Amino acid sequence: MAGCLAAAGTTGCGNDEGEYNPPGANARVGPVLIRYAHIAEPPDGPWDPGDDAPFYLWLFNQGQSADRLLGAETTVARSVDVVSADGTVRGPVEVPTGKLVELEEGRVHLLLRDLRQQIRGGDYAWITLRFERAGEVALQVHSQVPTYVEDATDAPGLTSPSPDE
Secondary structure: OHHHHHHOOOOOOOOOOOOOOOOOEEEEEOOEEEEEEEEOOOOOOOEOOOOOEEEEEEEEEOOOOOEEEEEEEEOOEEEEEEEOOOOOEOOOEEEOEOOEEEEOOOOOEEEEEEEOOOEOOOOEEEEEEEEOOOEEEEEEEEEOOOOOOOOHHHOOOOOOOOOOO
8 A cells, every 4th residue: 555655646546547536635745645634524414613523644754764743733623633542632643754654543643623613524624734854734625525325234244133123
């Protein structure tokens, strides 16, 4: 995957016809590639003012020196924190050379604290990422569009409850 990220430039991974368009914003700041940057899908309707919304992205450092993601800023939230999987605030994120760093659900990620406005699935917001060596980059990221399943019992691995239960 890391090779795919590095070779893909700003378009993501895909075949020669360009049929695959990965979700989220993609960018480069210095030697750091940013992929799949997006605000997490609102769970039960839109994110409302006052909510905290997770922000996920992948980082890949093509440089000769390690870097660190120091933090981020946005006008749509009071602050942006780097948090552990359990939501506790932590320090900067190390971005070593040649390794994929996945900031996503269940891992270290960014959290937009105290949203100032409602954000629905598909809405866009500007978020500026700040790196120790590579500098800053502003991304227009979207809130994942919710995916709905008409009848989840048709999904593989799911079965309808027995009428006897």
